Amino acid sequence: MTFSQPPEIPGGLAGLESRVRQDLAWLDLPTCSWVPERSMDGRHVLDVVVVGGGMAGLTASGYLRRYGLLNHVVLDQAPAGQEGPWVTYARMTTLRSPKTLSGPCMGLPGLTFRAWYEARFGTVAWDGLDKIPRQTWMVYLEWLRHVLDLPVRNGVTLTNVARAADGVLALTVVQDGVTETLLCRHLVLATGRDGLGGSYVPPVIAGLPRDYWRHSADPIDFAALKNRRVVVVGAGASAMDNAATALEAGAARVDMVIRRATLPAVNKFTGIGSMGVVQGFVGLPDGWKWRFMDTVLDAQTPPPRPSVLRVSSHPNAFFHLSCPIDRLEMAGNAVRLHTPRGVMETDFIIAATGFCADMSRRPELAAMAPHIRLWKDRFTPAAQDMPSGHVSAELATSPDLGPGFEFLEKVPGSCPWLKYVHCFCFPATLSHGKVSGDIPAISDGAERLARHITRALFVEDRETHYANLVAFDTPELRGDEWRDTPLPAIG
Template sequence: MSDSSLGAAGLAALEERLAHDLLTLNWRARAWLPERRQDGQAVIDVLIIGAGQAGLAASMALAQQGIAAVLLDRAPADHEGPWATTARMETLRSPKELTGPALGLPSLTFRAWFEAQWGRAAWDALDKIPRLQWMDYLRWYRRVTAADVRSEHTVTAVRPRGDGLVEVDAQAPSGRATWLARRVVLATGRDGLGGPQIPPFMQGVAHARAGGLWAHSSDVLDYATLAGKRVGVIGMGSSAMDSAGTALESGAASVDLIARRAALPTVNKSKGSGVPGLTQGHYDLPDAWKWRIRHYINAQQVPPPHGSTLRVSRHAQAYFHFGCAVQAVAQAGQQLQVTTARGRFTFDFLILATGFVIDWAHKPEFAPFAPHVRTWGERYQPLAGEQDRELHDSPDLGPVFEFQEKTPGACPGLERIHCFNYPAALSHGTVSGDIPAISDGARRLASGIAGLLYREDVEHHFAALQAYAEPELLGDEWTPADTAQRTQPLP
């Protein structure tokens, strides 16, 4: 690729190639679902909550099936997902070669987008994908796939009904509206069925939003306010390193990272599990194997990336503490006293890098159906030593990522809500959020929904089959022969 073809011109050429690829693949199959209205209101076939990479991939996979989706996202346009807001890593952990949400289309990959603008040599020199560049790619992905995203639409309630529809209330700049959909997909990310995990020792200590001195690593926080301060970080995973590195680069006087573990894990077992066989076969594994694999990865813990760790350790005022289980946190004036198994720390600000928890209380918009969702804790009893709260609380999903009822008949329509976010991992494997297998998950979701919608409308489609009358032949393509001239009389 010559320099003259790079930049905007190169991107325009790539978009032309992508458009031709979609045309030759007949990607956007013709619409085949009957239009539906309820009390004068249009019914959406598939409504996706969340327009980050999972929602966009699901929308594009549905388009291949001839199904148009509408995506609702609470963020302003082009700020969907965590990449440009709460994420603080310098680069993605995933190898640059992974195709992510491209759904098998070479011209839709990050690599194609990158090389079109900066060339092959720049690609060869690239180590890991910068976080904000990945966000730029997703913005481009949204535009070229013509995803129907409604920005600044905050979902306030999701109500399944017994008549084949789901009601979704949303607050938008134009006001409140209720959408009706045949299927709803929750593409709500890492904390899709919960929120930040706040340890019990923080009870009674005011959050920064309320004038306190602590925040969770997933909170929106102006790290410039930490300049000159003694900062504590509880945890030593990826988000801990990203938060610590950002604080140090913002001028923190010191950063102490506190871990209860005796040593930092060094092997990413999750990466070791990422083979196509597991991606395609996890859902059909026996329960014991599903649990065993996911629990092993959880128990081993995923180490922070090499680069993220060096980002912190290169600072002389960064301190790594192991075997320091936190016992209590108390505020003393404008300081926090953090008591651990190995002594007491004094901080001006504390960051909890303690991950996320499945907790429906964090998602009041799901309250109409949350009590009825069947979990793995109600499906499976693990072996001694394999207890795992995250897995226990994970939803027990059907083959199309659909929720299932705890008590049959107690919540009609629940199965019309599909959980395409991180908590689906125990049921389906990591195909609904992480970059490596997001296309596999999106295709599974889209093809499954297409089959469900066809089955529901089979009478309509049979009637359409019966009424189909487009002739293949006009009747003048042949001349009837004089059979008597070509045969002998029967005896």
């Protein structure tokens, strides 16, 4: 579908940027850098490295600057303007979130999407906007990076994390074929839905020749699907978006193969969305955390109504419910699907089957992965905590995180430096709630993260800060502001 935007208001963004900078100045932000400089073997040590320059990484960086942690950098492997899913594997027409959410504004009205949109296109355009086009959202995130002057380096891939010394991590990164080592005190993984694993592909599909299938998060040549038969496996938002994109590219037919007997219709977590959930979920007892998330996962998140209509408006789109795949086989140049409802053939399969947290799939995490404590390592849900009636594998393999999103050790003492690595991505949900990946509460999560790192750095450097306290001798009084006088005589 063609992407277009309203005409711009000349000078509108310049005025907003001036206001944002004035607001920051009035708030005296960012605060001055206060962390003692550190070096090791003559090499500079960064206070924080954030991996991931998408929405979560940018918001985390903004809060790190706000708290005076100016000695940090954000790394992203994608070129500038392609961070995150918005213009890569996201194929929806618009975001599903309401346009009025404050999102990654970090508490500043001038940084909201609405302020940016109205400044650029005007209030009439804002009033006429239904949902936010995903490409527009990407442009807005680029503007946040620009107006806050966030320290992002693009085209950089993290390949290894290791301990360099007590309290210092060594990160191996590659840029343009050149390998370098960065030293830092804290590492934030703001790496999105697949941040601790990757795409999940059912074995029945993964066993096919690679030319005949792709995961919905893979690059897909939709033009090559013109006049071909396509099967989309799944019923979520991604399944609908990929099916619609194939149809709009001229696919001969698209069959949606869905295990469930009906599409999920109620978005549970959105229905109870409140600041109570945002701030209170992290304080729930473990059983209640599990109960909330098990209920949400069991109900599943429905695809947006416009996304379903985008598919069903095509006469060559077909929905097959109660239709799991039993087995697949090649039949010449086609794939034959065997299901409880019968047999069908297709030319190409798109697996819209989600993601999994499996750190063994991430070579950069290899040194730490065996030591990271998962929920299954210390918690067994009781019957009342499992409305679904079974132990969720997704919840069981979620990392069990500390109050600052930091990883914890499976065996105490086995890998003490894990506390310096923070999981600020989707797999943190069971520990912290939906504050590390989705738009509504991303600012709340990023501030929680930045406050924890700020506190940790100060506590670790307490001897230096105390020495600075003792040595501080800048007088505020000069001695000439008063004179000593005798007490008045009695009587």
